[in-house]
Amino acid sequence: MEPLNSHASTMTRRDAFRLSAGLGLSFLLPAIDLKAAEKRGSERQKSVIVVWLAGGPSQLETWDPHPGTKIGGPTQSLSTKIPGIDIASLFPQTAEQIHHLNIIRSLTSKEGDHERGTYMLKTGYRPDPTTLHPSLGAIITQQAPNSNLEIPQHVSFGDGQWPARGGYLGDQYDAFRIYDPGNGLNNMSTRVDKPRQKRRLGNLEVISQAFEPNRRPAASQSLHRKTLDDALTMMSSEQLEAFKTDDEPETLKKSYGDSRLGRGCLVARRLVESGVRAIEVSMTGFDTHANNYEGMQTQAEILDPGLSTLIRDLKERDLLDSTVVMCLGEFGRTPKINPLDGRDHWPTGFSCLLGGGGLKSGIVIGETDPNGDQKDPKDPIPVENLFSTVLHQLGIDYQQELITPIGRPMALAQGELIQQLL
Amino acid sequence: MKKLRIILSPLIVVLLISIMVGMTIRPGADPAPLPSSIPDVDDFQSIGDTVNEELRLRRKSAGLGELQPASDLTVLRRLSLSLHGTIPSLEEIRQFESVQQSSSHSKPDLITRWTERLLTDSRFSDYFAERLARSLVGTDGGQFVVYRRDRFVDWLAEQLEARRPWHDITRDVIADKGLWTGKPAVNFITAGIAGDDLDHEELTGKTVRAFLGQRIDCAQCHDHPFDDWKQSDFEGLAAFYGQVNLTLVGIEDKPSLEYEVEDRLSLETRQVDPAVPFGLEWLPEQGSRRQQLAGWITHKENRRFSRAIANRIWALMLGAPYYTNISVDDLPDPPENPDLLDMLADDFREHNYDLRRLVRVITATDLFRSSSQSSAETEQEYAIHKEYWGVFPMTRLRPEQLIGSMLQSSSIKTIDQNSHLLFRAMRFFREQDFVRDYGDLGPDELDQRSGTITQALLRMNGNLTKELIEANPFNSTGRVANFSDNDRECIDNSYLVCLTRHPTANEMAYFENQLAELNGKQRTQAVVDLYWSLFNSLEFSWNH
DSSP: OOOTTHHHHHOOHHHHHHHHHHTTOGGGSOOOOHHHHHOOGGGSOOEEEEEEETTOOOGGGTTOOOTTSTTTTTOOEEEOSSTTOEEETTOHHHHTTGGGEEEEEEEEOSOOSHHHHHHHHHHSSOOBTTBOOOOHHHHHHHHSOOTTOSSOSEEEESOOSSOOOOGGGOGGGSOEEESSTTBOOSSOSOSSOHHHHHHHHHHHHHHHHHHOTTOHHHHHHHTHHHHHHHHHHHHTOGGGGGGBOTTSOHHHHHHHOSSHHHHHHHHHHHHHHHTOOEEEEEEOOOOOSSSHHHHHHHHHHHHHHHHHHHHHHHHHTTOGGGEEEEEEOSOEEOSSOOTTSOOOEEOEEEEEEEEETTOOOSOEEOBOOTTSOOOSOBSOEEHHHHHHHHHHHTTOOTTOEEEOTTSOEEESOOSOOOGGGO | OHHHHHHHHHHHHHHHHHHHHHHHHSSOSOOOOOOSOOTTHHHHHHHHHHHHHHHHHHHHHTTOOOOOBOOHHHHHHHHHHHHHSSOOOHHHHHHHHHHHHHOTTOSSOHHHHHHHHHHHSHHHHHHHHHHHHHHHHOSOOOOTTTOOHHHHHHHHHHHHHTTOOHHHHHHHHHHOOBOTTTSGGGHHHHTTEETTEEOHHHHHHHHIIIIIOOOOGGGGTSOOSSSSOOHHHHHHHHGGGTTEEEETTEEEEOTTOOEEEEOTTTOOEEEEOOOOSSOGGGSOSSSOHHHHHHHHHTOTTOHHHHHHHHHHHHHHHHSSOSSTTSOTTOOOOOOSSOOHHHHHHHHHHHTTTOHHHHHHHHHTSTTTTBOSOOSOOSHHHHHHHHHTTOSOOOEEOOHHHHHHHHHHHTOSSOOSGGGHHHHHHHHHHHHHHHHHHHOOOGGGTTSOOOOOHHHHHHHHHOHHHHHHHSOOSSSHHHHHHHHSSSHHHHHHHHHHHHHSSOOOHHHHHHHHHHHHTOOHHHHHHHHHHHHHHHHTSHHHHEEO
């Protein structure tokens, strides 16, 4: 027999909120679990921050420079706190923090088109006409949701063209998009007083009762009601403070940089503190088919402060052990410099940063040919392995198979673990 | 500048609505009359029957029964949304209902005649030009120096208005020469210019997606993993664009140019000659390389060409491509036995590639006129109903349809060509931000999506909602609240304006009760709140 209190025990905070709000009893709400925000180190439930470099960042101008070779271009190198390891001199601040993460210089994929490459590097699967795979953030929020959260669990900053999606898990796992982070959120307050808002919502109920009969599956799939309820919950949540940066010290804000990326990284840290599971901070402009070097210089001036401050800030707040940080784009760029001083798409032997969340640190995996003659890198890491490793690190059974809407079983990730990092 | 815009735009919106409505409430020209004769009406009803039979067999194969017809007003709403990107005005609904009563048994039927009227309206050309432009040039701004998207869309609208056949439009788009301002068709080419160079590969992928409805982009780097496209096919097609030359007088063809690619593995450069992956006999011997490519693509035996546009127009009318699980531009190779797309494609070709004809045929089907209600009780069952077209699928309004509907709801009169410039000015100030915040899918706009929290917030609390529904003497909220004869009429008008239907008895009773005790400002507020609730209903923001 079902225990009598079964309903109460499965009732989430959100249900309680809705119920009490309906009865005008919102003062009965339990306070937000401050302890959850206070937990530090490995006690915390883990989150992931992906710093997404849209367009395909050049590995030679970031984490895998080859100065003085025929493929190196004008880029110089700079030593890091990882003994014997240099990165491009465009990233002096990151060089001071990079030992907290790891460098992979031998990622391989088979997708050299922006849309397909983005799909691959956001989901761990190649595009497949019969199914839409979920992004890493969607898998994490579906598998390890934070039930105390009244703000979205999966957030994407910036104006990247293909934000992280829920795929076959459903559109409710799509990232909540914010184009210009750091200035709070728009459209968060009602335009009328409480009695009128109550009347409006009551009307809505009457209108949907007329429309929904014989359309229930479509209505439920539309997520119309769910998104409305979620929006109402969010509008009155104290957790919205996480999206603002007013109370952050000016020096810290300055250190992150007053750019979309910098503000995005700062808010990402605040969201991690509030318990948001997956955050994507996007920066565009890495598709440097022409004038690669100048282009990367401009990009680095924005990325270097934002990324390095993020790593440092997480570390100083003892959040890095519970936060996986990944920095990558859809592919790298050709060793060969084209006639426009640019580099073209290169899905073989490109680089990313990965670390935190309890992974080892200061490790460099893989090596590319300094002369660009050998296409394949040493110790190649298929892109798929990133996904298995991150999910595993978050305590999610990455080999678990879910049944997709077309009835096909599909593993959450199809790669192997990157043992060097565990 | 930005500040100025922020200050000015709400003022301008209010001003524009006032002028717009002020203009339209003057006794002016009567609404456009309903056409009494329609080209080839018997003929397209016969292809309609063929398509109905094919759809019946498809339903039967999944064990699904007959379609339930939708009400005329529901079909009217669908027609306006898919052909003009907005819901019908109260004025149009009144006209429709008056004709409905007087001509219930006339032939051709009222929906067919109404469709014809919408197709004759220049709003159709404008709206479809933008939809087609998305498949041809996407939504990005490109390089202003060589690319003018606005010119391209205007040009497309002119072609549609002049009823130019699709294969002629296609030929211009692929092979025209000249400046992007004077010969706007060439913007299809110049949209693909990055730096000073033409991105042949991007252009080739786009050409195949837009005109053949297939994707060969990945054959750019390797043989296609699922279909028969080889990397050499891709390069051969790209070579047709190999003589495109960007000059001071615009896009030209320079016969001395050759197309060269750099091998991705060996990094060596090699020359590639133009070649087609199939249908070699369709390739014209004369003309520039681009003219040859255009001739090959539009050749009457190239089934992919007509299938692709049939599938796209189907998706625009019904909310999803015919093969619902596959993107509109990712069709499988044409099957041996003709499928529904071939039936539509053959008819389209036989009628001189007339896009309006294709629309007429689709709107004449039982499916287009069927209800979005179904017997499906679970999401799985509903998925089958959708896949086998056992129901008119519910689809989220695209941002431009939603903003169009919200704007139309704020006026009693039709916002059309008479108010067109003003309407466009208002859209200019409001649409960009709204569409961005609502989430524009750009060229992927025919993908099926659910609602999002951001959208809910925007509809509930956004500026546009507030501006449009706040009652004033000119907008529909103000007029419905103050000039309806009684509460019942006020409620009825609100429903017609926003949802294109009458309220149910239950709804009528509920809102009559609500308004009964109120007077003056309080009553007006209640009507504003009713509008707000209608705007925020599932029914308003979805096509059904």
